[in-house]
Amino acid sequence: MAExxxxxxxxxxxxxxxxxxxxxxxxxVADMDGTLLIGRSSFPYFALVAFEVGGIxxxxxxxxxxxxxxxxxxxxSESAGIRVLIFATxxxxxxxxIESVARAVLPKxxxxxxxxxxxxxxxxxxxxxxLTANPRIMVEALLKDYLGADMVLGTEIGTYKGRATGFVxxxxxLVGKNKAVALHKAFGDSSAPEIGLGDRKTDxxxxxxxKAFGDSSAPEIGLGDRKTDxxxxxxxKESFIxxxxxxxxxxxxxxxxxxxxxxxxxxxHKPSPPTALLTILWIPVGFLLACLxxxxxxxxxxxxxxxxxxxLGVRVTIKGTPPPPPKQSTGQTGVLFxxxxxxxxxxxxxxxxxxxxxxxxxxxxxxxSEIISPIKTVRLNRDRVKDADMIKKxxxxxxxVICPEGTTCRExxxxxxxxxxxELTDQLVPVAMNNRMxxxxxxxxxGWKGMDPFYFFMNPSPAYExxxxxxxxxxxxxxxxKSSHDVxxxxxxxxxxxxxxxxxxxxxxDKYRALAGNDGIVVDMPxxxxxKVMGC
Numbered sequence: 030m031a032e033x034x035x036x037x038x039x040x041x042x043x044x045x046x047x048x049x050x051x052x053x054x055x056x057x058v059a060d061m062d063g064t065l066l067i068g069r070s071s072f073p074y075f076a077l078v079a080f081e082v083g084g085i086x087x088x089x090x091x092x093x094x095x096x097x098x099x100x101x102x103x104x105x106s107e108s109a110g111i112r113v114l115i116f117a118t119x120x121x122x123x124x125x126x127i128e129s130v131a132r133a134v135l136p137k138x139x140x141x142x143x144x145x146x147x148x149x150x151x152x153x154x155x156x157x158x159x160l161t162a163n164p165r166i167m168v169e170a171l172l173k174d175y176l177g178a179d180m181v182l183g184t185e186i187g188t189y190k191g192r193a194t195g196f197v198x199x200x201x202x203l204v205g206k207n208k209a210v211a212l213h214k215a216f217g218d219s220s221a222p223e224i225g226l227g228d229r230k231t232d233x234x235x236x237x238x239x240k241a242f243g244d245s246s247a248p249e250i251g252l253g254d255r256k257t258d259x260x261x262x263x264x265x266k267e268s269f270i271x272x273x274x275x276x277x278x279x280x281x282x283x284x285x286x287x288x289x290x291x292x293x294x295x296x297x298h299k300p301s302p303p304t305a306l307l308t309i310l311w312i313p314v315g316f317l318l319a320c321l322x323x324x325x326x327x328x329x330x331x332x333x334x335x336x337x338x339x340x341l342g343v344r345v346t347i348k349g350t351p352p353p354p355p356k357q358s359t360g361q362t363g364v365l366f367x368x369x370x371x372x373x374x375x376x377x378x379x380x381x382x383x384x385x386x387x388x389x390x391x392x393x394x395x396x397x398s399e400i401i402s403p404i405k406t407v408r409l410n411r412d413r414v415k416d417a418d419m420i421k422k423x424x425x426x427x428x429x430v431i432c433p434e435g436t437t438c439r440e441x442x443x444x445x446x447x448x449x450x451x452e453l454t455d456q457l458v459p460v461a462m463n464n465r466m467x468x469x470x471x472x473x474x475x476g477w478k479g480m481d482p483f484y485f486f487m488n489p490s491p492a493y494e495x496x497x498x499x500x501x502x503x504x505x506x507x508x509x510x511k512s513s514h515d516v517x518x519x520x521x522x523x524x525x526x527x528x529x530x531x532x533x534x535x536x537x538x539d540k541y542r543a544l545a546g547n548d549g550i551v552v553d554m555p556x557x558x559x560x561k562v563m564g565c
Contacts (some may be wrong), residue, residue: 045146046087052224057154059210059226061161061168066142069228071111071163074117074135076300078167081134082126085312088196091117092305108202108360111162115186119164120195124188127166129475133544134294136171141299143176143280147226153288160184160212162203177286182211189218209394259383269501290304290442290535293474293544295410295484297466308468315468315487318342322486323387326377327403332384332405338450342490352458354385355427363428364456364500365420367525369443371430372471372494373398375462379430380404382495389421389430392537406513409550420453430460433517435537437472441519444540451516461527463498474544494514496527 063069074226080088094117100435102110119127122500151157158180159172164185172178187194200207216222219226282288285332318341325337338345355361366387368375376389388405399406407423409416418433423429433446453455464485471485485491501520525532541547 035408041519049150050323052150053155053451055154055223056156056161057151058158059151060149060228061159061163063228064226065144065147065159066139067144068142070244070301072114073299073301074138074167075114075162076305077134077138077294077296078127078130079121080296080300080305080308081120081294082122085309087118088300088305089309092302092309095302098518102416107162107204107465111184111202111204111428112197115164115184115197116195119186119193122193124191126168128170129545130294131167132170132174133292133475135167136175137289137294138299139168139171139291140175140285140289141279143285145278145280147559148280148284149498150224151226156223159210160250161205162208164197175285175287176288180215182208182215188355224358230459255343288440290440290542291474291543293476295469295473295476296472297468309460311468311489312487316483316491318369319483319486321412321483323401326381327401329387329507331380334381335384338381342394344487344492344529345378346492346494347380347497349499351383351497352500362454362456363424363426365424365454366428366430366458367446367450367520368430368460369462369530370434370437371439371462371464372437372485374471374477374485375432376404376406376430377402377557378462378493378495379460380463381493383499386553387428387430388426389432390423391419392435393478395477395479398482401482405529417449417453420450423456424456433520436540438535439470439472440538441528442533442535443525443528443530444533444535444537446521448513449518451511451513451520455501455503455508457501457506457516457520459498459524461494461495461498461524463494463528465492465494467491468499474541498523498527 040358045304053491059065062071076088076091079091079165083090091114096115097416098110098113098117100110150292157176159168159178163179163183164186167293168183169181172181184201185198187196187198200210200257203211212222224563262265296308321340322341322343324337325341326334329337333347352364355363366379368379373391373394376387380387386404388407390407390409392411393407394406407419409419420429431450433448434444435447436444438444465484466488467490468488469484469501470487471481471491473481501516503509505511505516505519507516511519521532524530
């Protein structure tokens with residue numbers, strides 16, 4: 030393969046001019062930070078692991094170590110800087126906890142930073158390999174489960190008796206020559222990847238390796254964004270520049286091969302160093318504020334809770350017209366409020382909107398949440414006959430609220446509605462619940478659920494929107510001959526339409542198996558979680 034004589038990178042066309050059709054039989058090898066991802070810093074993802082596994086103290090340790098990592102990165106080597114981040118983040122952590130965060134937390138944040146032009150080329154290829162300096166344990170779940178990667182070559186962390194040592198194993202951090210060694214070991218001498226995508230000087234050795242496979246099978250496309258990318262780009266049949274732009278819109282979620290319906294973790298936004306510092310400083314203040322807000326909701330009469338929340342920075346927006354309370358004197362039974370499920374506080378904010386406490390049936394709730402709840406909560410037994418009898422008795426006493434999804438969902442999706450509620454009464458009022466959190470998520474699948482209300486109220490100004498829809502007409506209920514599944518699906522559809530959400534057939538078990546590897550049965554572990562009360 031003849032090498033170009035003009036060494037000016039400005040002669041290369043930009044990546045948007047790269048033809049991506051007809052690449053179905055090609056293999057692509059891509060770097061991650063700055064190439065497949067828009068961002069070049071891996072600190073936010075280390076910070077997510079640090080906070081979700083180790084809590085606020087581990088995040089503080091990582092934040093303090095990051096300037097040292099930066100100095101080593103710029104004045105010694107990239108490898109030295111990454112080693113510091115890995116040690117500060119992983120040392121002493123259970124490998125199973127790291128894998129859990131990588132599977133349940135990181136994909137949501139990684140997928141929100143995909144470079145659109147790089148992704149266009151990457152996704153057009155039949156076989157995909159990612160070669161990265163990041164620890165493989167952090168990125169493999171995203172790349173294989175959501176982006177369709179066939180192979181992930183990354184830095185391997187050292188372990189001892191199921192815990193990370195904080196050090197790395199051979200061949201070390203995958204930068205420079207180590208990338209070339211890993212790529213050669215993976216592909217051998219006989220077949221070269223057709224396409225190489227990279228953005229840094231340390232990527233050149235692995236891309237030059239493509240030529241070592243033989244001139245007849247050199248990479249077809251090279252993507253770069255800096256002048257130092259030129260040494261690898263001149264080895265490719267086609268070379269394209271990934272221009273460094275101040276603003277690049279990441280790939281939208283609907284263009285991913287697999288939508289991210291479920292994700293876990295407490296942090297709403299990706300923690301850059303300033304954001305991480307702000308989070309650390311806010312948590313003590315936020316926790317005290319959350320205690321005050323929870324006390325106001327639990328101790329004040331329900332008609333006053335709405336105003337107390339507003340005074341304490343919790344915004345409650347009410348839409349629609351709710352039905353009046355049932356008249357016990359006439360033998361009128363209560364209505365069943367059928368709500369979408371965003372957090373375990375849905376029934377409380379429904380009661381706040383109505384100005385009166387409405388009992389709620391729950392599928393699984395921690396004891397702490399039951400104790401601090403200002404409304405009556407009744408646990409379902411997961412026995413269809415017993416649960417039906419209990420709900421009927423509660424409706425004879427007054428109104429009741431149920432969330433038939435059985436678990437919360439953070440994304441704009443509605444899970445499948447359990448149909449049992451439709452068989453028990455025709456007095457059904459759909460309620461579309463929505464909320465806004467700016468710093469912390471008030472739900473968890475992997476952590477201690479007793480902290481859920483605290484995390485929600487720790488947000489500087491959390492908000493809830495309660496939309497009462499029209500009572501279900503009698504001709505659409507089971508008494509008119511409709512099946513319970515038809516009724517449940519209809520209510521799911523009108524709530525989804527109100528919220529502009531997408532309906533799914535996913536269930537509670539699907540969520541917990543995806544995020545936590547269990548069926549979602551709550552086990553109270555306050556002693557075990559006490560040392561991680563500010564973490565996951």
